[in-house]
Amino acid sequence: MDALASLTRDLVSIPSHDDESTAGEYIASWLRDHTDARVTRDDHGNVIARKGRGDESLALVGHHDVVPPDESQVDADGEYIVEEREDRLYGRGAADMKGCVAAAMLAFRDADPAGELVFASFVGEEQGGVGCQAAIEDGFAPDYAVVGEGSTGYSAPGTTDVAVAHKGRRGSTIVAEGAAAHASEPEAGANAIYRATDAVDVVRDLDFPETSVLGHEMSGSVAITEIDGGSAWNVIPERCEVTVDERTVPGERAPLDRVEAIEGVTWRVDQDLPPMACGDADFADAVLDAATAAQAATPEHVVKPHATDAGWLAQAGTDCVIVGAAEPGEAHTADESVSLAVVERCRDIYEAVAESWPSE
Incomplete structure (x- = not known):
């Protein structure tokens, strides 16, 4: 938990509403320092890392851009204010979605993948998914993806569900x-x-x-x-x-x-931001199994109302689900925050899926 909380705090503290380059460089440098993966930061600013081998690939997907902060979320020098209170981390981007970017980074580092494992953090998600679209145009095409947008609190408060579709x-x-x-x-x-x-x-x-x-x-x-x-x-x-x-x-x-x-x-x-629908029931069930094992509650397959980068990936042929720590109403607010315990849960889910999927 300490490593994840520290990494999340570091990411949230980096301003990335006008310029994502510093956050992207931090992520790329961390991956190079802590893994032996093949790490690239493309011309658009997306960070993509790969490790493992196999005929099929699974991607852990997030984004490191954020919406502009509320004036209460920046100090006099324009730096982001980050605070930890009662196991929650407060700051712009904590929920949407640097907490789960950190969770994916650690899961990517620690997993012994069943196939090729890909980490991707995109730019420009808040501008309509421009970074994801550019990556797809450049050939980014994983077979499966777990996208770390919010899926907690849909079936019941505090439960991290698995979204199989979104509008x-x-x-x-x-x-x-x-x-x-x-x-x-x-x-x-x-x-x-x-x-x-x-x-x-x-x-x-x-x-x-x-x-x-x-x-x-x-x-x-x-x-x-x-x-x-x-x-x-x-x-x-x-x-x-x-x-x-x-x-x-x-x-x-x-x-x-x-x-x-x-x-x-x-x-x-x-x-026209595309909707997403997971077309592989076995994959959706495998992720739900991992989510069930990671918590005392009983998660469900759910549907999200919001568009995400999963829509662009699904449109390009990737089977996607969404698993993330953010709960409805947490993102884009003046008191944006995320539960560190739920971020840790998401890390466990990502690692379990990476080690079990693609299945033999």
């Missing part, structure tokens, strides 16, 4: 265009806000996408979250934009392009 997010914009006119003569123009509200009605009537992953039902959602239109109180608006937040499920998308049947309305996709 994605597609953010898009509906653009309605019309023709300006004086508001005293509305028939002389074409009201873009009216066209936009007609499009909103189409969105409201759409069914949410649904699917099933390893027996777990998943339902997406579609919501209008912003609207912006008009230029003055006495001018018929010639343009209006509507923001749509869609939570996607594997293999399904809401037919938002239907809004383009309305005159003057177009639709564009601004962001």
Whole structure:
């Protein structure tokens, strides 16, 4: 526990919201000093290490970038404040997700792997997974992956579960265009806000996408979250934009392009973070067995609501599950923290999976 707490503290203390390079160099140097693995830090800043041999590979995956800290989480010199209280470590990135990066580093060091074992810590996860995407484009393609995002507290408080799927997010914009006119003569123009509200009605009537992953039902959602239109109180608006937040499920998308049947309305996709679904039930069960052995509670296969780098990996052909210490509501907050005991549990799970999977 002392080694893990110290390593986690070191990682959390390194600012990495604007520039991940110092954190990445620390991770790469630690792996070179403490393992005989083949360690690389690519042109994007991702840290990847490999050891063991085999026809199939298992990756322990995390990211070392964080969202910008709250002002209470930095000192006068701009350094991150890290505190330990009652077996919890407080600081930006403790939960999301440097605690589990540290757990994966130690598990990678100590495991006698059943096949090729890969450690990967990516940059840019908080910017839509740009580091993971770049690594995939460069050929990163493990057969299996355990991604260390939060999976604790889903089935019961304090229980570290195994997420076999998560939702994605597609953010898009509906653009309605019309023709300006004086508001005293509305028939002389074409009201873009009216066209936009007609499009909103189409969105409201759409069914949410649904699917099933390893027996777990998943339902997406579609919501209008912003609207912006008009230029003055006495001018018929010639343009209006509507923001749509869609939570996607594997293999399904809401037919938002239907809004383009309305005159003057177009639709564009601004962001599309893919969902994840584990396609190998045996792998999911093997990780659940390791999670069960590591704790007194009885973990379950669960579904996460949030997109992670597991979505990009799954889209590229890697069978993924998610096992991590963070609990719902811990990440991205002014008092972000992580239980060191649960981080230690995750380390045990990662090491057990590495030594048993791929199975013979």
